[in-house]
Amino acid sequence: MSKKIKKIGVMTSGGDAPGMNAAIRAIVRACSYYNVECVGIYRGYQGMIEGDFVKLTARSVHNIINKGGTILKSARSKEFRTKEGRAKAYKNLTAANIDALVLIGGDGTFTGGMVFNSEYNFPCIGIPGTIDNDIFGTNYTVGYDTALNTVVEAIDKIRDTASSHNRLFFVEVMGRDAGFIALNTGVGAGAEEILIPEEDLGLDRLLESLKRSKRSGKSSSIVVVAEGDKIGKNVFELANYVEENLQQYEVRVSVLGHMQRGGSPSCFDRVLASRLGVKAVELLLDGEKNLMVGFINNKVDTTDLEKAVKGHHTINKELLRVSDIITM
Numbered sequence: 001m002s003k004k005i006k007k008i009g010v011m012t013s014g015g016d017a018p019g020m021n022a023a024i025r026a027i028v029r030a031c032s033y034y035n036v037e038c039v040g041i042y043r044g045y046q047g048m049i050e051g052d053f054v055k056l057t058a059r060s061v062h063n064i065i066n067k068g069g070t071i072l073k074s075a076r077s078k079e080f081r082t083k084e085g086r087a088k089a090y091k092n093l094t095a096a097n098i099d100a101l102v103l104i105g106g107d108g109t110f111t112g113g114m115v116f117n118s119e120y121n122f123p124c125i126g127i128p129g130t131i132d133n134d135i136f137g138t139n140y141t142v143g144y145d146t147a148l149n150t151v152v153e154a155i156d157k158i159r160d161t162a163s164s165h166n167r168l169f170f171v172e173v174m175g176r177d178a179g180f181i182a183l184n185t186g187v188g189a190g191a192e193e194i195l196i197p198e199e200d201l202g203l204d205r206l207l208e209s210l211k212r213s214k215r216s217g218k219s220s221s222i223v224v225v226a227e228g229d230k231i232g233k234n235v236f237e238l239a240n241y242v243e244e245n246l247q248q249y250e251v252r253v254s255v256l257g258h259m260q261r262g263g264s265p266s267c268f269d270r271v272l273a274s275r276l277g278v279k280a281v282e283l284l285l286d287g288e289k290n291l292m293v294g295f296i297n298n299k300v301d302t303t304d305l306e307k308a309v310k311g312h313h314t315i316n317k318e319l320l321r322v323s324d325i326i327t328m
């Protein structure tokens with residue numbers, strides 16, 4: 001029989017993502033609904049090691065559903081990767097009578113939870129929160145939809161300058177290891193080419209495609225490049241290379257950076273975060289642990305944390321084909 005859960009700790013860890021606050025709110029309110037206490041842990045695993053906790057009640061999370069970032073702050077803790085760090089965290093959790101954890105974050109966050117559970121048999125449920133959408137076991141991570149909308153809005157603005165000055169713009173978007181943001185915003189914003197880590201299209205193919213669009217009468221173009229693109233050059237080198245080889249183009253680079261992680265969450269992210277937050281609490285109260293709660297085929301569903309960490313969420317290559325067709 002697993003121990004009855006009376007107090008749940010919640011934390012956000014890794015890169016912040018819009019909708020994390022909506023998830024925290026849902027977790028706190030679900031705890032209150034089921035008469036369980038809830039404790040917020042500041043700065044992820046680092047706050048756990050330092051005992052930086054705050055009691056959260058239904059009223060402490062009012063007016064945050066619409067806020068970007070995370071009220072609990074976030075960090076990437078090196079100390080939690082050590083046995084000593086985890087021992088301190090365990091001591092603080094037990095001293096505060098915390099019986100279980102909801103971890104909002106990505107791969108690194110879930111790996112920490114798995115190691116912690118294997119050493120201390122501490123129930124953890126993960127909620128995927130990252131703009132990158134690169135987590136196995138969910139079609140959508142919390143924050144991804146908002147980031148897509150932010151990026152499309154930014155590229156629409158860049159398009160105004162691109163077309164007014166007949167320029168070729170390389171727009172770098174986030175996605176260290178994954179091309180979800182680039183691929184979907186590239187299609188959504190009508191990019192000429194989309195460069196993603198999962199698919200090395202090669203420089204020749206890029207030059208060829210840009211020449212073709214010049215020939216077809218286009219006066220400006222936008223190429224969306226994922227941060228982790230493996231074409232072998234960073235976005236500035238890429239732009240220089242193209243400018244040297246295609247002198248008919250005036251080239252500019254725009255790196256969107258962290259503005260993609262900020263802002264008020266979209267309705268989709270708020271609803272997703274709320275559903276996953278409630279489910280996470282219910283799973284813990286049902287005696288479950290070591291699971292990630294996600295959204296698969298329009299339903300809230302669970303995946304083993306280990307699978308979520310080791311599995312690979314593949315991009316939809318069909319979108320590249322669609323992009324090729326519609327950018328004619």
Ligand code: F6P
Nearest residue numbers: 015130131132174175176227261
């Ligand atoms: O994991 C989310 C992410 O936004 C990546 O796309 C990006 O490479 C990284 O975070 C940036 O992290 P930091 O804020 O630590 O620079």
